[in-house]
Each structure stands twice: as C-alpha cells, then as structure tokens.
Amino acid sequence: MSLRETVDWARAEQDLDRVGFALTPPLLSPGECAELIGMYGADGAFRSTVVMARHTFGEGEYRYFRDPLPALVRGLRTRLYPPLARIANRWAGRLGEEAFPGELEGLLEACAAAGQHRPAPLLLRYGPGGYNRLHQDVYGDLTFPLQVAVMLSAPEVDFTGGESVFVEQRPRAQSRPMVARPGLGQGVIFPVRHRPVRSARGFTRVAMRHGVSEVLSGDRHVLGVIFHNAR
Ligand SMILES: O=C(O)CCC(=O)C(=O)O
Numbered sequence: 384m385s386l387r388e389t390v391d392w393a394r395a396e397q398d399l400d401r402v403g404f405a406l407t408p409p410l411l412s413p414g415e416c417a418e419l420i421g422m423y424g425a426d427g428a429f430r431s432t433v434v435m436a437r438h439t440f441g442e443g444e445y446r447y448f449r450d451p452l453p454a455l456v457r458g459l460r461t462r463l464y465p466p467l468a469r470i471a472n473r474w475a476g477r478l479g480e481e482a483f484p485g486e487l488e489g490l491l492e493a494c495a496a497a498g499q500h501r502p503a504p505l506l507l508r509y510g511p512g513g514y515n516r517l518h519q520d521v522y523g524d525l526t527f528p529l530q531v532a533v534m535l536s537a538p539e540v541d542f543t544g545g546e547s548v549f550v551e552q553r554p555r556a557q558s559r560p561m562v563a564r565p566g567l568g569q570g571v572i573f574p575v576r577h578r579p580v581r582s583a584r585g586f587t588r589v590a591m592r593h594g595v596s597e598v599l600s601g602d603r604h605v606l607g608v609i610f611h612n613a614r
C-alpha cells in the first residue's frame with residue numbers, strides 16, 4: 384500500500400489551512416499497529432523513557448526510539464516527509480521563513496549541523512486516567528513545522544476517552560479548542576508550533592498546542608512522528 388495513493392495531500396493542506404489539523408486515512412495496517420505496540424516493552428529499541436507525571440506533562444509514559452529506527456517508523460517518516468515539506472515550504476514562503484529540504488535526509492543533515500542528532504519519533508502509552516497536557520514538540524533551533532500522530536489502538540474497542548485535543552491561539556482573541564478522533568491506524572497531521580493565517584497585512588503566525596483528554600478506560604497507544612531531530 385502506497386501512501387501516495389492513500390493520502391489526499393491537497394485535501395490535507397486545505398484542512399490544515401482551514402481548521403489547523405488534518406486526519407489521514409489509515410497509514411498503518413492493524414497488524415503494523417499491533418507490531419508497534421508490541422515494541423513498547425523492547426528496551427533496546429529506545430534511547431529514553433519519560434514518565435509524564437514526573438515532569439507534570441500529564442499521566443502516561445513515552446519512549447523515544449533510538450537509531451536505527453525500526454523499519455516501519457523510518458519508512459513512515461521518510462515517505463510522509465516530502466509531501467509535508469511541500470506544505471511547509473508554502474507556509475515558509477507566506478511567513479518569510481527559510482525553505483526546508485525536499486527529502487528527510489536533507490532535513491536530518493541540517494539538524495545535525497545545528498547540533499540536533501537524536502531521533503525524535505516516539506511511542507506513547509496511556510492507561511486509564513492517562514492524559515497529555517497541551518504542549519509543543521520543539522527540540523532545538525531547527526523545527527520542521529508539521530508532525531503526525533498515528534493512532535495505534537482502536538477507539539471504543541481498546542480504550543474510551545482519550546481524544547486528540549488542539550488549542551489555537553490567535554493574537555487578541557480567545558483560544559479555540561478542537562478535537563480529533565483518529566481511528567485505528569489513522570494519522571493526525573498538525574503544526575508543531577504555528578501556522579500562517581491570512582491577516583490584514585499578509586499572513587500572521589497562529590500558535591497551536593496539542594494534548595490528549597483523559598483516557599476513561601483501556602490503553603491508548605500512539606506513534607509520534609516528529610521530523611526534526613532533537614538536541
Ligand atoms: O497521544 C497523542 O495523541 C499525542 C501525542 C503527542 O503529543 C505527539 O505525537 O507529539
């Protein structure tokens with residue numbers, strides 16, 4: 384199954400521009416989702432583990448993959464990047480920012496030059512009572528502006544609650560809440576920090592933070608695909 388066939392990138396870009404996030408069709412099969420969930424316990428696959436409550440990040444746990452990334456994660460990160468880079472570069476043009484390389488390899492080289500060597504893709508796991516406080520995944524000076532969270536658990540079957548929450552903050556306006564409910568294998572594409580929105584004088588940056596509402600029952604696993612590397 385090719386991503387180019389499954390993701391309607393024009394539609395995704397429209398959704399990002401109009402609403403601020405975009406849901407994709409399933410990017411992983413149920414078997415691939417199960418395979419990734421099964422990897423959570425494989426200590427050797429990860430470079431670090433974060434117990435969220437210790438940092439007041441929420442309730443739950445996540446683990447950053449170490450290099451070399453599992454083939455499934457590396458494949459997804461590599462294939463999703465070029466179409467996202469085209470969107471990111473249209474945004475960069477509107478905001479007067481520098482363009483991003485067309486391929487992931489180029490982005491990772493630029494990250495290395497900025498001292499960002501460590502892979503940022505991660506697996507997250509929330510049990511009952513789990514949640515994730517609103518945040519932004521910035522890991523250094525070099526930030527690729529879009530990221531993807533892939534749902535590895537089946538909503539209403541494996542867990543209840545646990546919606547993907549986004550809050551948009553515009554200058555001089557009250558914050559706008561949004562909720563996404565990706566199904567098994569579906570991805571949510573969203574801005575890491577901000578996106579361009581048309582204003583009286585061209586475009587302005589609108590900030591976005593993301594998090595997860597409380598998991599009411601069961602276990603919720605997500606693959607976080609972040610394209611820039613971390614310091
Ligand atoms: O668990 C989620 O849906 C959000 C995960 C997250 O914060 C991320 O992918 O950066």
Ligand SMILES: [Fe+2]
Binds near residue numbers: 518519520593607
């Ligand atoms: Fe995040």
